Amino acid sequence: MKAVRPPLPGWLETLRQRLFATPVDIAVSFLCLYVVWRISVPLVDWLLVEANWRGTSREDCTNAGACWVFIRARFAQFMYGQYPVPERWRVDLLGVLAVCVAAALSWRRLPRRREAAIAALVVLPPLGIWLLYGGLGLRIVETREWGGLMLTLFLAIYAGLIAIPLGILLALGRRSRLPLIRFASIVFIEFWRGVPIITVIFLASLLLPLIMPTGFNVDRLARAVIGLAFVIAAYMAEAVRGGLQALPDGQVEAAQALGLGYWRITRLIVLPQALRIALPAMTNEFIALFKNTTLVLIVSIFDLLGIAQAALADPAWVGMNMEAYVFAGAIYWFACFGLSQWSRRQEKRLSAAYGR
Amino acid sequence: MIRFLRDRKVRDVLWQALATVGLVVVVVFFVRNASDNMVKAGIASGFQFLWRDSGIEVPFNITGYKPSDTILALLWTGIVNTILVSAAAVVVATVIGFTVGLMRLSHNWLLSTLAAVYIEFVRNIPLLFFVLFWYFGVLAALPTPKESYDFLGIAFLNRRGLSIPLPNDVAGFQLALLAIAVLIVAQIGLARWAKARQARTGRDFPTWMVGFVLCGLLPIVALAVAGAATSWDVPTLRGFNYRGGFVLVPEFVALFMALSTYTAGFIAEVVRGGIQSVRQGQIDAARALGLTPGRVVRLVVIPQAMPVIIPPITSQYLNLIKNSSLGAAIAYPEIVAVFMGSALVATGQAIEIIAITLGIYLTIGLAVSAFMNWYNARHRLVTR
Incomplete structure (x- = not known):
């Protein structure tokens, strides 16, 4: 033994x-x-x-380790790209505004929270475009001067703003009673899911100018946003569909018995529950969108990764590849990891509150 | 009139008619604009351009393509290159993915944490980052050909890529592959016979041991014999570069490394989820019957985990194939780079080229999902 x-x-x-x-x-x-x-x-x-932290030029990097002087010297570029320096306060203002509104809205006991959220969704996106692009008293900053982290966030948020409602509509369409609507939704979803995102960005930047009336110019950046939004909407639709399928039939049947119509059932009964179930999957799709914004590099739009890549060509800072990549990669990693942790917390909170 | 509208069937028809008309109007609007714009810009249409000479140089191809060939041949070269890098990455991603996924389930805290760190690291960073990182960060930092990393004097890694030897005569390898196919068929037949006999008489047959010899050892012997029978074209340093053999260009190596390590992180999660979906009671029951740990895994865990694992893993493979289009960012000559990039610039026929490219990817996708449906139908877990 x-x-x-x-x-x-x-x-x-x-x-x-x-x-x-x-x-x-x-x-x-x-x-x-x-x-x-x-x-x-x-x-x-x-x-x-062994890293070098202080200094202003390449000559200050004397140690064997990383040359963070390079990141310090180019930090503003990583954040704003070529956005003109005297106008950068507009980006900062928008960022502060967005963070404040988001913080206020995430406070659960905010009075009239639902109305405030709708108001923010209606007001903030156009306000953001006005602040960033200009016009109406502000100097116009062409989108080709945008870049860096600011552009990455812009792409992710605006493509998301299009993709989420469109995805919900597509998911509803795919489960519609009407065969034609169902068929159209399925074709749309499967088409965009079936092709690589890089080809969609190519397609958007080549075809959108072609299919618009002559003289009507679609901005280069807007093309990328639309292309990204369509693909993500298709993936988003599949995430929402998962939530819709998880909903017991009894919910809809009970609502029908109460005499509610399709849209009221959808708005009051189906979506609030289905979206709650679909939230983790939808967050995953948003993370995927955030990562895929990097692909705009292919049509020469310089987001965070693009700026890091472009910085390698600077003759004053030859051989800073690793530093640039580590810095950009760390930002992506923290953003995506943070989002996925947030989604996990929400999932736990909701499952505790609703017993799912 | 109002009462007429209250009829659900009538409303359904009306809604659909409205949607159809709306869709048709939008499509007609776009198509008319497109044809107007194309006439104005003087862009040709039709697919005749596919038979024109391409005049485009492709630095990495195994199809024997030359710039004097047609654009169709160029497209074929792109397809072959896409398949080449995808196939190689699928194999390696599966191996790494299964290893890391199993490590993640280990009760050894260090091992499972290491796996978790790998998974969280890879999944939260854009793939394009890894592609650029391998290409500009790692491979660009490799030594010059003169100072290559030398692998046993037959393979050489430097910043111009990985030079590997090539057999001068492939007939032996063709024979060996044929022999391997025969061995696999024999193994399948043997397994069926052994199963039937066990069901009939209860007598066990060492199928796995025989299978290991038939499908594991003998193929290696066959390949070794074939390799010994032919002479090899080993790369040698001449002047500033290696000549002879076959050069895997850095673009290929970077894309392959990025795709396989990135997808492996996703496959690992799939594997973990699949194995965790097998209920503990199943394993306990198998142990209570006195099965050895190896048999518990082979006869109880794997058969129940695989139906859960295969569908999502197939969609990961599909993602990998689609993601190989990121090769365009480092000029690896796959479909998007040579066709949507070079050929489009040369001919200007955007609509045709985009349609063909998307068509190819959609065909691959449809083929894979057809396989997935077939597999699901065949392996649906029968529950009582």
């Missing part, structure tokens, strides 16, 4: 069970530790210990 070893005190026992339970486990654990060691030590060395 095998001798049963007495349990070690407290966390040591946990450690033993989690890492050193069997000889194989011990070997695996040490192998893992070795891998972590081999990767993290040079990485931390390069990122922090």
